[in-house]
Amino acid sequence: GQNIDQPTEMTATEGAIVQINCTYQTSGFNGLFWYQQHAGEAPTFLSYNVLDGLEEKGRFSSFLSRSKGYSYLLLKELQMKDSASYLCAVRENPSWGKLQFGAGTQVVVTP
Amino acid sequence: DVKVTQSSRYLVKRTGEKVFLECVQDMDHENMFWYRQDPGLGLRLIYFSYDVKMKEKGDIPEGYSVSREKKERFSLILESASTNQTSMYLCASSPGTGAWETQYFGPGTRLLVL
Numbered sequence: 001g002q003n004i005d006q007p008t009e010m011t012a013t014e015g016a017i018v019q020i021n022c023t024y025q026t027s028g029f030n031g032l033f034w035y036q037q038h039a040g041e042a043p044t045f046l047s048y049n050v051l052d053g054l055e056e057k058g059r060f061s062s063f064l065s066r067s068k069g070y071s072y073l074l075l076k077e078l079q080m081k082d083s084a085s086y087l088c089a090v091r092e093n094p095s096w097g098k099l100q101f102g103a104g105t106q107v108v109v110t111p
Numbered sequence: 112d113v114k115v116t117q118s119s120r121y122l123v124k125r126t127g128e129k130v131f132l133e134c135v136q137d138m139d140h141e142n143m144f145w146y147r148q149d150p151g152l153g154l155r156l157i158y159f160s161y162d163v164k165m166k167e168k169g170d171i172p173e174g175y176s177v178s179r180e181k182k183e184r185f186s187l188i189l190e191s192a193s194t195n196q197t198s199m200y201l202c203a204s205s206p207g208t209g210a211w212e213t214q215y216f217g218p219g220t221r222l223l224v225l
Contacts, residue, residue, distance in 0.1 A: 008151075030210045031210045031211060033213060040219075041218065041219075042115075042201065042216035042217060042218050042219060043154075043201075043216050044216070045213040045214075045215075048211055048213065050210060050211065087153065087154070089154075091210055093210070097141075097142040097144075097159070097161065097205045097207070097208050097212065097214070098144075098156065098159060098169075099156075099214060100156075101146075101153045101154040101155075102153055103151055103152060103153035104153050
C-alpha cells in the first residue's frame with residue numbers, strides 16, 4: 001500500500017510561482033503523475049516522472065526524488081485559469097495500470 | 112483525442128435502489144477503472160478491469176460490482192444504494208500496462224442517494 005501526502009490548499013497571486021509538494025511511501029515505485037482538475041470537471045494529465053530530476057513543460061515543471069519519496073509540481077507565471085485542484089498519483093510495481101491518488105491540493109489564484 | 116463518456120452527469124436515487132453507471136471509451140483501451148471522489152479523501156479505486164470479462168477489486172469494492180462485456184464499456188453497479196454511496200463517480204481508461212501510460216477520465220457522475 002501507499003501513503004501519499006500533499007497540502008490541502010495553497011493561495012497565490014496572479015503572475016507568481018507556486019510549488020505543490022507531494023510525499024509518498026511505496027513498496028515498489030513505478031512512476032508519479034500529476035493531474036489538474038477544475039471544479040466539476042475530469043482530471044487531466046499534466047506530467048509523468050519516473051527518473052530523478054526536473055521535467056519542464058511550459059509554465060509547469062515537475063520534480064522527482066525517488067530516494068526521498070518526494071515530488072513537486074511548480075506552476076510559474078500563475079494565471080487565473082490555474083485555479084484548480086492538483087492531484088499527485090503514484091504507480092506501484094506491478095501495476096496493471098493502477099494509480100494511487102493523494103487527496104489533492106486546491107490552488108486558489110487571486111488577482 | 113481520447114474520449115471517455117459517462118451515461119449521466121447527475122443522478123438522484125433512493126436508498127435500496129439498484130443503480131447502474133455506464134462508461135464508454137472510444138480508443139480501444141485495455142484497462143478501465145471506476146473511482147469515487149470525496150472531499151478530503153481524493154480518488155479511491157473501486158474496481159478495475161484489464162480485459163473483457165476480467166475484473167479486479169480496488170481499495171473500496173464493498174457495496175459495488177462491475178461488468179465488462181465489451182472492451183469499450185465498463186459498468187458500475189450499486190446493488191442496493193445507500194446514503195454513504197453519495198459521491199462523485201469517475202470512470203477512467205488507459206491503453207495498456209506501460210508504466211508511463213496515463214489514465215483518461217470521463218466527466219464524472221454526481222450521485223445523490225436519498
